[in-house]
Structures are given as structure tokens and as C-alpha cells.
Amino acid sequence: MRKLPPILLFLLFLISSANALEHTTINITRSLNYDAQKAHINQKTVDNILRIFSWRIDFNRDLKKGDKFIVVGNRGATPSAIIYIGAKKRIAVFSYIDKRGRLGYYDNHGKTLYPSFARSPLKYSRISSEFTRKRFHPILKTYLPHRAVDYVANRGAPVYAVANGIIKHNKRMGALGKVVYIKHGSNYTTVYAHLSKFARGLKPSSKVKKGQVIGFVGSTGRSTGPHLHYELRYKGIRRNPLTYRLPKQKKVASSDLKRFQNRANSILRNLKM
Ligand SMILES: [Zn+2]
Known part of the structure; x- marks a missing residue:
């Protein structure tokens, strides 16, 4: 050249x-x-x-x-x-x-x-039901998959967002009772069910920060006692919140x-x- x-x-x-x-x-x-x-x-x-x-x-x-x-x-x-x-x-x-x-x-x-996710959304006393493909349902008396974790905690115990996100909805939904769905980025959703009540001012599309109180433990919906039913979804598929490799901020x-x-x-x- x-x-x-x-x-x-x-x-x-x-x-x-x-x-x-x-x-x-x-x-x-x-x-x-x-x-x-x-x-x-x-x-x-x-x-x-x-x-x-x-x-x-x-x-x-x-x-x-x-x-x-x-x-x-x-x-x-x-x-x-x-x-x-x-x-x-x-x-x-x-x-x-x-x-x-x-x-x-x-x-x-x-x-x-993208933020780091907390492993669990509350201070709990024990886990009553782990993520499993088959468990005996105490109310329905039959074996069903439980793709979530149930945390036993006192009624009224605060429930925190596990990461920054956007409220998809908070409403009453059949068996889940009062439930909050949070969207984190385009791929992750977390679900918090059986709440006694929602945090004040919470509404669809409001932004929440990691650690922010979104509601309180209760027993609404199909539930035998106060506990939090928690789901972690990646691209719509429910993952085990206790073992899944969570996003970590870099x-x-x-x-x-x-x-x-x-x-x-x-x-x-x-x-x-
Ligand atoms: Zn559950």
C-alpha cells in the first residue's frame, strides 16, 4: 500500500x-x-x-x-x-x-x-416445603409438584423484594391469596403469595428496591397457616430459589x-x- x-x-x-x-x-x-x-x-x-x-x-x-x-x-x-x-x-x-x-x-x-439477588425474601423460622416435583398437599390430599419454597414465619412478618424490580401486579389471586409479582429485568420474576396485606402504596409498575418491604406474611388463599410461598422464575420457568445460581452484580x-x-x-x- x-x-x-x-x-x-x-x-x-x-x-x-x-x-x-x-x-x-x-x-x-x-x-x-x-x-x-x-x-x-x-x-x-x-x-x-x-x-x-x-x-x-x-x-x-x-x-x-x-x-x-x-x-x-x-x-x-x-x-x-x-x-x-x-x-x-x-x-x-x-x-x-x-x-x-x-x-x-x-x-x-x-x-x-443488574443487581445481586437476596437468597430469601424474609426472616423465617423454618422451611416447611421445599422445591419438589411431588409433595403431598395437606389441603388437596394429593401429590402435586411444588415449584416454590414455603417459609414459615409469624403472621405480619415483613416480606422484602429480593432485588430491584418493577411490580407487575399485586392482587388477590385464587389459591395464592394476596400475591405480589415483581419483574426483574427481562428474564426474572419473583412471586410472593399468601400475604396478609400489601405494603402501603404498592401498585403495578411501581419500582421497588432490593430489601424494600412489599407485604406481610399471612395465610390468604389456599393455606393452612401463616407462611410465605415464594417462587423464582427465569424466562417463565420456575427454578429452585434455594439452589439456583442467582444474578450477581458485577x-x-x-x-x-x-x-x-x-x-x-x-x-x-x-x-x-
Ligand atoms: Zn407453597
């Missing part, structure tokens, strides 16, 4: 640094999928946006016309940053490759948006944090944000 004269190289450098940061803006008019396609964002990036941001944004309810996603990097490549700008909040994540070579997205504090290695944050800040500056 012929070498370019230095003056040309210098000019190229000037041009490239003038519009230094290649990025694409997805302007939300209908839905993420629709508007991303219009902006020629590939499906893999769209899936990533859904997976990363659904820990904080309820894509069915929160996303509004006029919201934006800025995808930093050229269209075919892995984005170096993705920034959500809504009317009320802004969430920015930046790519980072961990020590094991895995690419992930972290906020400007160097933390993933952090940028402390030795990389300063460099990571400098890069994050320079990206935001470059976008004039």
Missing part, C-alpha cells in the same frame, strides 16, 4: 476528530424494535438494549414518544456506550471487558445495572475504574451531555 503524505494524514486526523464520536440516535416514536430498525440498528444491539435497560425501564409502560437511545460506535460493531434519555431520567452504560474477557455494560460508577475491576470512568466522561463530553 502506498504511504499517505503526512499532510493528508493530518487532515484526516482533523476530520475524524471533528466528528470524533460515531453514534446513532434511536428516536422513540412507536417502540424500541420499530424505531431501532428505522435507525438501522442491528437486532443484536436491540436485544442488548432490552436486556440491559429492562432492569431500570419498563419497556411496556415507561418508554415514551420522544425518548431516545444513543448508540455510540459504528453501526455494525459492538457499541462502546448506550445512553437512554427520557423525560425524567438518563441512564448511560459503557462497554468494558472483564478479566475473563467477557464484554459487559456498566454505569459510570462501574457497576452493572463491578469494573478497581485497577481499571479510573480509566473506565475517564473514558465514560469523555464519551459524554463528546456527545455534549
Whole structure:
């Protein structure tokens, strides 16, 4: 290849640094999928946006016309940053490759948006029924699968959200009695049943934090005494909450944090944000 004269190289450098940061803006008019396609964002990036941001944004309810996603990097490549700008909040994540070579997205504090989950949602005295394919049901007098854990606790004992999430619903539902469903990101749901009452102010689509009280132990629905029936679902399938490998928040290695944050800040500056 012929070498370019230095003056040309210098000019190229000037041009490239003038519009230094290649990025694409997805302007939300209908839905993420629709508007991303219009902006020629590939499906893999769209899936990533859904997976990363659904820990904080309820894509069915929160996303509004006029919201934006800025995808930093050229269209075919892995984005170096993705920034959500809504009317009320802004969430920015930046790519980072961990020590094991895995690419992930972290906020400007160097933390993933997905949180760590608590193993159990209350202080309990004992487990009365474990996760099993077959157990004798004390009321129905028959063998049924029990894909949940039953925790025995005092009536009125507080029940906590196991991780940050969004309330899907809290209502009375047949055998489950008063029950709360929490959505955590796009793949996880937790279920808390037989409650005596819900925490004050709890309503569908409200955000909850890990450790926040969502209700109180009771015996509503099909139940023989005060206990919490707790389910953990991954992609709709009930998993054993006592043994399942729960999500754990990741952090940028402390030795990389300063460099990571400098890069994050320079990206935001470059976008004039
Ligand atoms: Zn149960």
C-alpha cells in the first residue's frame, strides 16, 4: 500500500476528530424494535438494549414518544456506550471487558445495572416445603409438584423484594391469596403469595428496591397457616430459589475504574451531555 503524505494524514486526523464520536440516535416514536430498525440498528444491539435497560425501564409502560437511545460506535460493531434519555431520567452504560474477557455494560460508577439477588425474601423460622416435583398437599390430599419454597414465619412478618424490580401486579389471586409479582429485568420474576396485606402504596409498575418491604406474611388463599410461598422464575420457568445460581452484580475491576470512568466522561463530553 502506498504511504499517505503526512499532510493528508493530518487532515484526516482533523476530520475524524471533528466528528470524533460515531453514534446513532434511536428516536422513540412507536417502540424500541420499530424505531431501532428505522435507525438501522442491528437486532443484536436491540436485544442488548432490552436486556440491559429492562432492569431500570419498563419497556411496556415507561418508554415514551420522544425518548431516545444513543448508540455510540459504528453501526455494525459492538457499541462502546448506550445512553437512554427520557423525560425524567438518563441512564448511560459503557462497554468494558472483564478479566475473563467477557464484554459487559456498566454505569459510570462501574457497576452493572443488574443487581445481586437476596437468597430469601424474609426472616423465617423454618422451611416447611421445599422445591419438589411431588409433595403431598395437606389441603388437596394429593401429590402435586411444588415449584416454590414455603417459609414459615409469624403472621405480619415483613416480606422484602429480593432485588430491584418493577411490580407487575399485586392482587388477590385464587389459591395464592394476596400475591405480589415483581419483574426483574427481562428474564426474572419473583412471586410472593399468601400475604396478609400489601405494603402501603404498592401498585403495578411501581419500582421497588432490593430489601424494600412489599407485604406481610399471612395465610390468604389456599393455606393452612401463616407462611410465605415464594417462587423464582427465569424466562417463565420456575427454578429452585434455594439452589439456583442467582444474578450477581458485577463491578469494573478497581485497577481499571479510573480509566473506565475517564473514558465514560469523555464519551459524554463528546456527545455534549
Ligand atoms: Zn407453597
